[in-house]
Amino acid sequence: MKLKTMDIxxxxxxxSIVFDALRKAIIEGQLxxxxxxxxxxxxxxxxxxxxxxxxxxxxxEEQGLVKTxxxxxxxxxxxxxxxxxxxxxxxxxxxxxxxxxxxxxxxxELLAEAREKCAxxxxxxxxxxxxDLNRDFHETLYSASDLKFFQEIADNAIDRVERQIRAxxxxxxxxxxxxxxxxxxxxxxxxxxxxxASRLTREHIQGxxxxxxxxxxxx
Amino acid sequence: MKLKTMDIxxxxxxxSIVFDALRKAIIEGQLxxxxxxxxxxxxxxxxxxxxxxxxxxxxxEEQGLVKTxxxxxxxxxxxxxxxxxxxxxxxxxxxxxxxxxxxxxxxxELLAEAREKCAxxxxxxxxxxxxDLNRDFHETLYSASDLKFFQEIADNAIDRVERQIRAxxxxxxxxxxxxxxxxxxxxxxxxxxxxxASRLTREHIQGxxxxxxxxxxxx
DNA sequence: ATATTGAATATTGGATCCAATTTGGATTAT
DNA sequence: ATAATCCAAATTGGATCCAATATTCAATAT
Numbered sequence: 212m213k214l215k216t217m218d219i220x221x222x223x224x225x226x227s228i229v230f231d232a233l234r235k236a237i238i239e240g241q242l243x244x245x246x247x248x249x250x251x252x253x254x255x256x257x258x259x260x261x262x263x264x265x266x267x268x269x270x271x272e273e274q275g276l277v278k279t280x281x282x283x284x285x286x287x288x289x290x291x292x293x294x295x296x297x298x299x300x301x302x303x304x305x306x307x308x309x310x311x312x313x314x315x316x317x318x319x320e321l322l323a324e325a326r327e328k329c330a331x332x333x334x335x336x337x338x339x340x341x342x343d344l345n346r347d348f349h350e351t352l353y354s355a356s357d358l359k360f361f362q363e364i365a366d367n368a369i370d371r372v373e374r375q376i377r378a379x380x381x382x383x384x385x386x387x388x389x390x391x392x393x394x395x396x397x398x399x400x401x402x403x404x405x406x407x408a409s410r411l412t413r414e415h416i417q418g419x420x421x422x423x424x425x426x427x428x429x430x
Numbered sequence: 431m432k433l434k435t436m437d438i439x440x441x442x443x444x445x446s447i448v449f450d451a452l453r454k455a456i457i458e459g460q461l462x463x464x465x466x467x468x469x470x471x472x473x474x475x476x477x478x479x480x481x482x483x484x485x486x487x488x489x490x491e492e493q494g495l496v497k498t499x500x501x502x503x504x505x506x507x508x509x510x511x512x513x514x515x516x517x518x519x520x521x522x523x524x525x526x527x528x529x530x531x532x533x534x535x536x537x538x539e540l541l542a543e544a545r546e547k548c549a550x551x552x553x554x555x556x557x558x559x560x561x562d563l564n565r566d567f568h569e570t571l572y573s574a575s576d577l578k579f580f581q582e583i584a585d586n587a588i589d590r591v592e593r594q595i596r597a598x599x600x601x602x603x604x605x606x607x608x609x610x611x612x613x614x615x616x617x618x619x620x621x622x623x624x625x626x627a628s629r630l631t632r633e634h635i636q637g638x639x640x641x642x643x644x645x646x647x648x649x
Numbered sequence: 650a651t652a653t654t655g656a657a658t659a660t661t662g663g664a665t666c667c668a669a670t671t672t673g674g675a676t677t678a679t
Numbered sequence: 680a681t682a683a684t685c686c687a688a689a690t691t692g693g694a695t696c697c698a699a700t701a702t703t704c705a706a707t708a709t
Contacts, residue, residue, distance in 0.1 A: 282691050
């Protein structure tokens with residue numbers, strides 16, 4: 212008798228669990244810029260030894276989310292205004308291409324899902340969730356593309372400025388304008404107008420960059 | 431008495447040494463695609479324990495140069511023709527922007543250095559060094575830009591297709607055409623024509639992609 | 650002969666211990 | 680009191696050992 216094989220691989224390695232948790236805590240701002248990451252302390256929090264913690268930290272450093280100094284340890288990486296601007300420029304270059312590629316590949320189911328996410332963002336009331344809902348909408352559209360490396364780049368770039376994005380969203384008009392722009396991007400996708408969706412995405416990112424830099428010291 | 435503090439940090443950590451060595455071996459093709467990386471074996475080669483080896487491998491995986499499976503180990507990552515094409519598209523998007531940004535920042539010293547590298551590439555006779563000399567030329571020009579994140583992206587993208595670049599260079603006309611195109615890019619930089627340098631860089635990459643895909647099965 | 654079971658081996662993931670380095674405070678000299 | 684010095688605590692980097700899992704191959708049943 213044959214049994215259906217069940218995927219029981221739900222158990223992830225300790226280092227991956229620590230990595231995911233630290234990454235989430237960093238991009239959500241629960242760990243502030245410059246805050247040291249003590250291996251011992253983190254190991255105690257997750258009931259592990261420092262080995263998987265070190266592996267997680269080294270992966271986070273490879274992603275640019277932490278900086279480490281030999282024998283001194285790791286701190287949450289911060290960005291200068293100039294660096295922030297560069298990341299937004301990178302996003303403004305890459306993400307329009309992802310959308311352009313994705314539009315012809317969007318199923319009606321995916322568009323329906325994106326419409327829900329778009330509505331959820333526009334009607335959000337809890338500032339703590341602004342960032343997640345914003346990201347949720349964009350990633351839904353991006354997921355239709357088959358450009359996985361482009362998506363990797365975009366994901367990492369967004370990770371690095373997630374804190375600034377959240378700040379921008381709670382600023383005056385941030386949510387309102389983003390909501391409008393999301394809706395326009397969605398409409399372009401529904402019309403199948405890849406060029407327009409691409410252009411609107413670029414302007415969306417450039418606008419966020421501009422409104423953010425206005426409030427940063429000496430951009 | 432005060433002593434001048436000397437920077438004695440020449441001693442890198444074991445994990446960094448292993449990381450650099452493995453990365454070099456992978457992109458130069460000394461380790462073939464799919465070849466398993468045995469922690470124990472590597473540890474013996476470097477006279478260390480497996481701990482720094484594991485850290486190095488996890489960093490390499492974060493860069494996409496190896497793939498690991500739980501309890502099965504790491505293998506050198508390969509690229510499908512489609513993935514190779516995507517990486518070249520990414521390069522064709524990012525690197526022209528780096529050059530465009532770099533041109534106004536190029537000192538005459540840097541241009542002189544680039545000219546030397548360009549000549550060295552064109553007069554190269556040992557196929558083993560084609561890849562290094564090619565990269566050397568491009569990185570010299572890119573180094574003038576102040577877009578460090580863009581450069582990170584480009585560096586990693588080039589890493590991932592370094593093997594294919596080397597193959598392309600030894601193909602018929604590969605070196606000859608690359609040499610000509612390098613010279614044209616260099617001339618545009620010397621003239622201070624950022625737009626032209628950018629366009630030539632894009633065409634250089636797109637041309638390499640096209641000539642490469644012609645020789646790949648079912649691109 | 651072929652497929653299945655099961656034990657021995659190989660390999661990775663993690664815990665514990667030790668070494669190297671930094672950091673901070675007590676001590677001492679001026 | 681202040682600055683330099685030195686020692687103890689804290690912290691990271693790495694080695695060794697153990698646990699968990701995968702792989703191989705011989706033994707066995709059909």
